[in-house]
Structures are given as structure tokens and as C-alpha cells.
Amino acid sequence: MILYNITVNISYQAEKDWLHYMKTIHIPEIIATGIPLECKLLRLLTEIENEGSTYTSQLLFRTMEDFLAYQTHHQADLQERHHALFNGQYVSFRTLLEEA
Numbered sequence: 001m002i003l004y005n006i007t008v009n010i011s012y013q014a015e016k017d018w019l020h021y022m023k024t025i026h027i028p029e030i031i032a033t034g035i036p037l038e039c040k041l042l043r044l045l046t047e048i049e050n051e052g053s054t055y056t057s058q059l060l061f062r063t064m065e066d067f068l069a070y071q072t073h074h075q076a077d078l079q080e081r082h083h084a085l086f087n088g089q090y091v092s093f094r095t096l097l098e099e100a
Contacts, residue, residue: 001099002061004036004070006092011052014089019055021085027057029078035070036061052090067096 010018022041030039036059044054061067 001037002064002067003097003099004059004061004067005095005097006057006059007054007094008057008090008092009050009052009054010086011089014086015053018086018090021082022055022057026078026082030059030074033070033074035066035074064098 027039030036038060040058042056
């Protein structure tokens with residue numbers, strides 16, 4: 001199994017709108033691609049002092065080939081729509097993990 005983890009720190013001012021977007025539009029669009037087995041949205045409970053709240057989206061893929069298909073055919077468009085709405089209100093980083 002492959003886990004694609006996207007960690008986002010979203011400004012407090014944008015957090016409510018961002019959560020609504022993630023739950024009602026972005027995550028359903030990810031699932032609608034038919035490639036990830038599941039997608040979870042989690043809030044970090046051990047916050048550090050910063051200017052926002054931290055969340056992680058975790059996408060589970062059966063194989064590396066499935067992840068690469070998602071990345072090649074869907075990821076850029078989904079990221080662009082997210083960025084267009086929340087530009088300047090978040091920072092993010094991504095990690096790719098493999099089940100040992």
C-alpha cells in the first residue's frame with residue numbers, strides 16, 4: 001500500500017471555508033477519480049505556535065502505479081483549483097510512504 005500525505009497549515013481566517021471546500025468539493029473530486037482506495041482528512045492535535053491550523057489529507061493507493069496514474073492524470077488540476085481559492089492562505093508539504 002502507498003500512502004500519499006499532504007500536510008496543510010491553513011490560516012485561521014480561511015479555515016472554516018477551507019474545511020467546507022475540502023469536505024464537500026475537493027475530497028469528493030479525489031474519490032471520484034476512482035484511483036485512491038480512500039481519503040482521510042485529519043486535524044493535528046499537537047499544534048505548534050503558528051498562524052493557523054494544521055491538517056493532513058491521507059490518500060491510500062493499492063500500488064505505486066495507481067499513485068502515479070493519479071499524479072499524472074488528476075493531481076495538477078486538483079491542486080490548481082485548491083490554490084486558486086486559497087492562494088496566500090496556506091503552506092503545505094507532501095510525503096509519499098510505503099507500507100513496510
